[in-house]
Amino acid sequence: MMELTNPILLTVILINYFTLGSARLGACIRVVALQGALLALLPLATHGVTGHSLILAGGTLALKGILIPWLLLRAIREVRIRREVEPLVGYVPTLILGALTTAGSFIFADFLPLLEQHNTGLHVPTALATMLAGFILLITRRKAITQVLGYLMLENGIFIFGVLLSESMPLLVEAGVLLDLLVAVFVMGIVLNRINREFSTINTERLSALKE
Amino acid sequence: MLELLITYPVAIAALSLLITNYQMRSWLLPLSAAPHLGISILLVCDYFPSYGNWIGLDALSKLVLITTSILFLGCAIYAVGYLDIRRDRGNKVMVPCLLIFLSAMTLAIVARHLGLMWFAVEATTIASAPLIYFNYNRLSIEATWKYLLICSVGIALAMLGIMFIAYSALGVADPISLHLDALLQTAPQMSRPWLHAGFIFLLVGFGTKMGLAPLHTWKPDAYGEAPGLVGALLAGGLTSVAFLAILRGLQLMTAAGDGDMARQALLGMGMLSLLIAAIFMVRQPDIKRLLAYSSVEHMGLLAIGVSMGGIATFGAMLHLINNALTKGGLFLTAGNIQRSFGSKSLNEVRGAIVALPISGTLFLMGFLAITGSPPFGPFISEFTILRGIFASDKMIIGALVLLFLAVVFIGMGATVLSATQGEPGDQPAQFFDRPLLYISPLCFMVIVLIIGVYIPEPLQAALHRAAALLEVQP
Numbered sequence: 001m002m003e004l005t006n007p008i009l010l011t012v013i014l015i016n017y018f019t020l021g022s023a024r025l026g027a028c029i030r031v032v033a034l035q036g037a038l039l040a041l042l043p044l045a046t047h048g049v050t051g052h053s054l055i056l057a058g059g060t061l062a063l064k065g066i067l068i069p070w071l072l073l074r075a076i077r078e079v080r081i082r083r084e085v086e087p088l089v090g091y092v093p094t095l096i097l098g099a100l101t102t103a104g105s106f107i108f109a110d111f112l113p114l115l116e117q118h119n120t121g122l123h124v125p126t127a128l129a130t131m132l133a134g135f136i137l138l139i140t141r142r143k144a145i146t147q148v149l150g151y152l153m154l155e156n157g158i159f160i161f162g163v164l165l166s167e168s169m170p171l172l173v174e175a176g177v178l179l180d181l182l183v184a185v186f187v188m189g190i191v192l193n194r195i196n197r198e199f200s201t202i203n204t205e206r207l208s209a210l211k212e
Numbered sequence: 213m214l215e216l217l218i219t220y221p222v223a224i225a226a227l228s229l230l231i232t233n234y235q236m237r238s239w240l241l242p243l244s245a246a247p248h249l250g251i252s253i254l255l256v257c258d259y260f261p262s263y264g265n266w267i268g269l270d271a272l273s274k275l276v277l278i279t280t281s282i283l284f285l286g287c288a289i290y291a292v293g294y295l296d297i298r299r300d301r302g303n304k305v306m307v308p309c310l311l312i313f314l315s316a317m318t319l320a321i322v323a324r325h326l327g328l329m330w331f332a333v334e335a336t337t338i339a340s341a342p343l344i345y346f347n348y349n350r351l352s353i354e355a356t357w358k359y360l361l362i363c364s365v366g367i368a369l370a371m372l373g374i375m376f377i378a379y380s381a382l383g384v385a386d387p388i389s390l391h392l393d394a395l396l397q398t399a400p401q402m403s404r405p406w407l408h409a410g411f412i413f414l415l416v417g418f419g420t421k422m423g424l425a426p427l428h429t430w431k432p433d434a435y436g437e438a439p440g441l442v443g444a445l446l447a448g449g450l451t452s453v454a455f456l457a458i459l460r461g462l463q464l465m466t467a468a469g470d471g472d473m474a475r476q477a478l479l480g481m482g483m484l485s486l487l488i489a490a491i492f493m494v495r496q497p498d499i500k501r502l503l504a505y506s507s508v509e510h511m512g513l514l515a516i517g518v519s520m521g522g523i524a525t526f527g528a529m530l531h532l533i534n535n536a537l538t539k540g541g542l543f544l545t546a547g548n549i550q551r552s553f554g555s556k557s558l559n560e561v562r563g564a565i566v567a568l569p570i571s572g573t574l575f576l577m578g579f580l581a582i583t584g585s586p587p588f589g590p591f592i593s594e595f596t597i598l599r600g601i602f603a604s605d606k607m608i609i610g611a612l613v614l615l616f617l618a619v620v621f622i623g624m625g626a627t628v629l630s631a632t633q634g635e636p637g638d639q640p641a642q643f644f645d646r647p648l649l650y651i652s653p654l655c656f657m658v659i660v661l662i663i664g665v666y667i668p669e670p671l672q673a674a675l676h677r678a679a680a681l682l683e684v685q686p
Contacts, residue, residue: 112405113403113405113406115382115383131372138361138365144357147361148361151361151364151365151368154365154368155368158368158371158372158375161372161375162371162375164379165375165378165379165382165388167387167388168378168381168382168387168388168389168390169327169378169390170325170327173325173327173328173330173331173390174327176327176328176331177327177330177331177334177371179331180331180334180335180338183335183338184334184337184338184360184364187338187341187342187360188360188361188364191341191345191353191356191357191360194345194348194353195353195357198349198350198353199350204357207353207354207357207358208354209350209351209354210351210354210355210358210432210433210436210437212432212492
């Protein structure tokens with residue numbers, strides 16, 4: 001299974017680009033779901049088929065691949081929003097920014113004092129690139145839902161790094177972390193709905209009454 | 213017993229969904245908070261064994277546990293009175309969320325596994341989001357969204373920090389474990405770069421939750437729009453819990469022999485917090501936002517206190533208790549004042565002492581206490597922190613801290629005095645002091661006053677033990 005990790009991680013990076021460059025929210029949610037599903041394979045591909053990695057993979061697939069995207073798709077159906085219009089920064093600049101940060105991640109990962117067995121893998125650079133792509137999404141988009149997607153990608157990036165040390169995280173804690181993520185997205189979905197009801201939009205620049 | 217302390221609030225939260233009587237549901241809060249405090253006292257006094265691999269109490273967590281428990285009991289009693297006059301908003305969400313919040317805070321305090329602690333802290337974020345949104349209006353939804361998103365992202369970074377710490381132990385310990393005790397033992401052999409990076413991310417992540425500048429941006433909004441009792445719990449309880457999480461990182465760094473670097477980072481953020489708070493507190497027209505910036509200021513003081521070491525760490529431990537209770541009292545009375553005037557802005561709030569004799573007076577006392585006037589507790593703790601700063605020959609830092617504290621005193625004083633003094637406007641008062649709504653802040657202020665006059669021997673010993681955990685072990 002080891003030879004599978006690199007294709008998986010490369011696809012994860014390509015998905016980062018897709019979300020950075022696409023205006024269609026439904027498609028973005030679906031590819032982030034795909035990213036989550038791919039991440040579910042990662043523990044299996046990295047550590048082989050053990051009880052721990054099987055359960056982790058199952059939980060990740062169920063939550064990141066199915067349940068959370070379903071919640072988000074339901075949320076955008078309820079608020080009837082399909083496209084991200086007028087992002088704060090255009091799609092081409094964000095894509096370029098994404099490419100630059102990915103390149104930076106690969107260069108930076110070379111300088112990190114990694115253990116020998118992790119030096120050649122793509123785990124660390126992909127983790128960094130995915131986290132940064134999540135951050136870019138969080139910063140440059142106006143729609144509250146895209147910000148949730150950015151948060152999810154940030155979590156995905158951290159997950160990739162976590163796979164390197166998944167043996168250190170007891171299953172109970174992993175389950176707790178995933179559960180937290182699920183409930184957080186669920187609550188965010190509710191808040192999203194309320195924002196839409198109050199403001200008739202989910203653009204977050206309208207959330208600007210509270211300031212000095 | 214510890215397990216019980218964490219699980220039974222959740223059970224009562226579930227029970228509250230089945231109860232149909234409005235008042236009975238509200239009374240569940242104090243009814244579950246009281247045994248929580250009782251068991252906590254027994255645990256802190258070592259009547260039950262409370263040390264385990266996963267959850268357990270040490271001197272630091274004992275301090276935070278007892279503080280949080282007292283604060284929660286006070287807020288729970290206040291909540292009964294508050295929910296009674298807020299029947300328009302109901303208590304079906306508030307009561308279970310508060311109980312789950314209590315359970316998550318307790319778990320975060322007693323956790324001795326970094327992953328478990330992370331889980332609990334994130335759970336507190338989620339459980340408190342509906343509490344901030346209690347008022348169901350545009351402003352509260354904006355505050356909730358900012359709180360939820362900023363804190364979730366912050367906590368995600370803390371997770372990265374925990375993973376970096378785990379990575380630093382890779383190759384040293386096999387299998388690596390994130391149990392605090394195991395980590396403290398292997399700390400001297402850990403890979404330094406990863407440990408440092410881990411601590412910084414931990415500091416940024418939990419610092420967001422704690423509200424250290426420059427990561428405090430959600431704080432004025434969330435505290436300003438949340439009901440007073442939620443503000444009290446966040447400013448007094450949750451910040452202490454997040455601070456404890458940062459202290460765990462500091463413990464690790466100290467055990468690894470790199471405590472100095474961690475202390476410098478804490479000092480930098482602490483000073484910045486004081487500066488930002490001082491700037492925004494001058495001419496602040498909103499009493500609750502004022503309190504939020506005051507919270508940023510005191511988080512800064514806590515960070516500076518532990519960064520100095522020695523006697524200042526002792527001061528910071530004492531300040532943690534003082535800050536929690538004083539800030540709790542301030543937020544609760546500010547809630548009463550807001551209810552009476554229908555506003556929290558200085559444009560409408562005038563002469564609170566005339567309109568609400570007890571709440572207004574307590575608010576004024578709380579202001580005097582939190583700005584470090586004798587004879588209240590914060591005076592002793594702030595003075596001890598300052599003594600520690602000067603004792604370690606950091607004159608410039610000491611002078612700057614004094615300057616910021618003076619600016620805060622003037623800025624906060626201007627707002628609080630014009631809110632409490634004078635004659636209220638001629639609009640009819642909508643609310644008068646009620647025993648349920650002033651008994652808790654009154655008790656908090658009495659405790660703070662007692663600490664200011666005399667620190668009981670057992671408390672002093674407990675503070676010393678907690679401070680000793682943060683010092684370099686010989």
